Amino acid sequence: xxxxxxxxxAAGGRWLAAARSWGAARLRRAWRAICRWRRPVPxxxxxxxxxxxxxxxxxxxxxxxxxxxxxxAPLPAGLxxxxxxxxxxxxxxxxxxxxGQRPDGSRFALVRLALQxxxxxLTTEELLAALAEQCIGLAIxxxxxxxxxxxxxxxxxxxSRRPTALRPDPLAPHPHGVAGGERVA
Numbered sequence: 001x002x003x004x005x006x007x008x009x010a011a012g013g014r015w016l017a018a019a020r021s022w023g024a025a026r027l028r029r030a031w032r033a034i035c036r037w038r039r040p041v042p043x044x045x046x047x048x049x050x051x052x053x054x055x056x057x058x059x060x061x062x063x064x065x066x067x068x069x070x071x072x073a074p075l076p077a078g079l080x081x082x083x084x085x086x087x088x089x090x091x092x093x094x095x096x097x098x099x100g101q102r103p104d105g106s107r108f109a110l111v112r113l114a115l116q117x118x119x120x121x122l123t124t125e126e127l128l129a130a131l132a133e134q135c136i137g138l139a140i141x142x143x144x145x146x147x148x149x150x151x152x153x154x155x156x157x158x159x160s161r162r163p164t165a166l167r168p169d170p171l172a173p174h175p176h177g178v179a180g181g182e183r184v185a
Contacts, residue, residue, distance in 0.1 A: 045083040063128040067135045076138055078108035087114040095130035097138060109138055
């Protein structure tokens with residue numbers, strides 16, 4: 001009976017060791033996936049003002065996390081974001097990305113964003129839109145995709161949509177005393 005019991009304990013120990021190694025392998029794979037998913041993307045903002053640089057970095061990191069969540073997949077390995085005053089090409093761009101290969105054979109992607117285009121300073125929302133466009137372009141670069149453009153004809157600027165005449169102030173005194181139709185108590 002003790003011999004049967006020792007065989008049973010040995011089989012249980014082997015099963016426990018196998019389950020432990022299987023569980024450890026699953027945990028390692030899950031941890032690697034989490035680290036790959038949450039890998040911080042380097043963001044460098046080339047601005048002298050520390051406060052503005054920090055604010056832009058934070059907004060762009062939040063934007064990257066939102067884009068990554070929307071895409072449902074991690075951003076490409078070796079991705080870095082550089083924000084500079086102007087992207088100097090044959091024409092000024094709000095953003096672009098460059099793909100390359102390092103000497104060790106690993107690939108990288110560099111997303112470049114401009115703070116100014118044709119003398120006009122871009123807003124944070126415009127920077128985030130350019131960043132989203134570049135990340136989406138990188139994500140679908142190797143897949144078969146179809147672009148369906150949706151044209152939008154912008155209306156007049158917000159400043160020109162003001163009412164031409166303001167309504168009179170209801171609390172202002174009337175020029176001839178009591179307004180017509182009102183009774184004085």
